[in-house]
Amino acid sequence: xxxxxxxxxxxxxxxxxxxxxxxxxxxxxxxxxxxxxxxxxxxxxxxxxxxxxxxxxxxxxxxxxxxxxxxxxxxxxxxxxxxxxxxxxxxxxxxxxxxxxxxxxxxxxxx
Amino acid sequence: xxxxxxxxxxxxxxxxxxxxxxxxxxxxxxxxxxxxxxxxxxxxxxxxxxxxxxxxxxxxxxxxxxxxxxxxxxxxxxxxxxxxxxxxxxxxxxxxxxxxxxxxxxxxxxxxx
Numbered sequence: 001x002x003x004x005x006x007x008x009x010x011x012x013x014x015x016x017x018x019x020x021x022x023x024x025x026x027x028x029x030x031x032x033x034x035x036x037x038x039x040x041x042x043x044x045x046x047x048x049x050x051x052x053x054x055x056x057x058x059x060x061x062x063x064x065x066x067x068x069x070x071x072x073x074x075x076x077x078x079x080x081x082x083x084x085x086x087x088x089x090x091x092x093x094x095x096x097x098x099x100x101x102x103x104x105x106x107x108x109x110x111x
Numbered sequence: 112x113x114x115x116x117x118x119x120x121x122x123x124x125x126x127x128x129x130x131x132x133x134x135x136x137x138x139x140x141x142x143x144x145x146x147x148x149x150x151x152x153x154x155x156x157x158x159x160x161x162x163x164x165x166x167x168x169x170x171x172x173x174x175x176x177x178x179x180x181x182x183x184x185x186x187x188x189x190x191x192x193x194x195x196x197x198x199x200x201x202x203x204x205x206x207x208x209x210x211x212x213x214x215x216x217x218x219x220x221x222x223x224x
Contacts, residue, residue, distance in 0.1 A: 034212070034213070036215075042217055043115075043117070043204050043215035043216050044155070044204070044215045049212065089154060096208075098145065098157055098160060099157070101154045101156075103153075103154050104153075104154050
């Protein structure tokens with residue numbers, strides 16, 4: 001299940017489940033969105049991106065959905081594995097300038 | 112491709128000393144690099160945008176005299192934390208922009224004692 005508190009929101013799933021991580025972005029003018037995975041003590045790692053002229057993009061085991069009407073972005077991970085455990089951030093961008101990061105969600109995958 | 116190397120990965124320094132963190136784009140030229148700061152269990156906060164051959168652009172609230180940024184070449188940007196204090200202890204991450212995206216370094220854990 002998902003919990004939200006003083007720390008990062010956490011999503012706990014079982015290995016093999018599908019995970020959905022959500023993000024509300026702030027600027028309706030944003031035209032480029034990226035999902036990053038960050039493991040403890042490391043820098044963010046690119047997962048998948050999407051431009052505002054699309055509403056869905058698929059990668060290997062991951063899918064990003066974009067709903068511009070409600071300024072919502074989601075990351076779907078299929079068949080979640082323990083190695084997927086990390087903090088996931090969405091980031092938004094306007095005109096390929098600076099990135100603005102969302103608050104992040106911790107994904108915990110138990111075997 | 113698009114590898115960014117950040118060094119050191121962790122550093123401990125005494126209060127009052129200065130620390131330099133390097134960010135290198137290894138296989139591409141980066142006219143623009145970014146420096147972020149991250150507190151535990153928090154998101155990345157942009158500190159400044161580093162432009163090759165010109166002055167860095169700092170975000171509101173970031174002291175430019177405290178966090179000196181130099182981007183002297185197309186493959187190297189440095190962040191110097193001057194007169195470091197314990198409250199400067201944090202995780203610092205650099206990023207470089209390439210034509211089709213952004214690549215991040217592995218971060219530097221700074222501890223000021």
